[in-house]
Amino acid sequence: MSAWHVDPVELPDLARELYTADPAEFIPARDRHAAAAAERGDQDLAARLKKLRKPTAAAWAVNLLATREPRAMTRLLDLGEQLRAAQRELRGDDLRALAADRTRLLRELSGLAAKLAGQQGHPLTEPTRQQVERTLTAALSDPEAAQAVQAGTLAKPLEYSGFGLDELAVAAIRRTAARPKSQRKAEPRETQRSAAPGRAPGRSRREAGRREAQRSAELTGLREQLRHTDEQLGEAVDSLELAERDEREAEQRCEELRDSLEELRNELSRAERELREHRRQARTARQRQERAQRDRDALAERLRRAETPE
Template sequence: MDFEEAADAVYAAPAADFIATRNELAKQLKADGDAIGSTRLKALRKPTVAAWLANLVARKLPDELDDLLALGDEFREATADLDGERLRELTPKRHRLLDKLSKEAARLAAKEGQKVSADVGQKLRETLDAALVDPAAGDAVREGRLSSALRHVGFGVVDENGEPSNVTPLTDERRQAARDRRKAQRAETETAEEERAAAKRKQAEEDEREAAERALAKQAFEEAVAAAQAAEARVEELDTQLDNAREALSEAQARVHSIGAELDEARRAARDAQKESREARKRYNRL
């Protein structure tokens, strides 16, 4: 094991075990003949909880952290180009990525048995934001050996004691990989938006078709109701006419019966008159 491996192991150890791990590995380096490395290792400072949490992010979430640093590159490019529209587009992505990393860091810390207070969570967020804003801070965070949280104060980046941090450059290969991931994410987002727009259009067409079908069904229903009402009115009208006809028929039948009776009486009277006329003629002839 050389110094670099030992330093990584020390900062990867649980916060409570930092001193013991550092001293043990320093003894091992010295025993292996690396006295300078042992001295350098003993000089490493124990990280604050916020710094330990940032180191945990660097170890456990390297791709997500690279995405954050690549987003910082995009911010600086947009700022240099005075591209206000691009800056407005990047700002919500910045907040979303910081939120995501902060939540993931708290989850990882919980698995390590480390509680994260609101103050520690805020310092972690400031550290990650400083990494996005300042390339040197980004390199320091990516190295995973912070002993103090970072904060961007306008004129530069300082640690919790107001002192600068050591940096290790991020390779161009990792930066390009992060850019490629962000490009793929943008393409995926655009595809998803197009699919949502297509689904929205399809839903609108279906809604329009259903609305047209409902309108036709409503019209047919209203026409059927109107036809039924008209038929009912016609039935009532015919019922009335039938009742009137039956009443007229009854009156006519009564009139026929009355006329028939009068006719019979007139016929009897005529027969009686004829009989009386014959008898009167006979009496006249005998005179």
């Protein structure tokens, strides 16, 4: 391998090793690998390694899950394929069932990721667990996100975008939910009674009209209430998305600042070691200079005396 060639296997393997090891050791380990690559002449690999960023707690937990529980990840990705197929074919019944499976599996896998992190001495906070679940949801929703999660080298959690059911798929679910059981199995009793031969309607036309008007008014009121509630729900969803986005950005900024702070501390430690070494060298040089000056003064004095006639 030439000094400027990066082994296509070596970098992913090193990255996976770094991104699943103890996060506290990430930067020192990364720098050691980069220094080793530079020493053997692979400057390209060294530069790529130095660009790797320390993973956030959520990203690290997902990396653990992907590398140590590959079967769990396979279940997640298979479910994503099933959901997308049901969405394309507008199978409302299947979408409802798969959506319930999705909720259970996301809860199960985020709990498993938290367990793995706790076993490594880094228990997850509740906000971090939510980031884990959002990342798994992104993997469930998007094949590219799924590949990133499977690689086990995430540096930060993925953005949550939901499963992304389009309007037609949502309509299919609503049609299924709205269809009464009586239409699936038998006709309504009222219809059966009215269709029974030889039986009187049991109410006058006036009473039937009044009840129909009352029912129509109730339906109109309910529809108006539903419309108003939908508007409130939409506003609440927008507010939640904005708040969660701001929360994620703030958390990411904190993680980046922590990374920068840790790197600055490492730089400071190296600078302090260099300073101590330079001080030692300066002290040694100063002592040599003082000895040389004393020797010089002594020789000058001897010369002066030798040159002075008695």
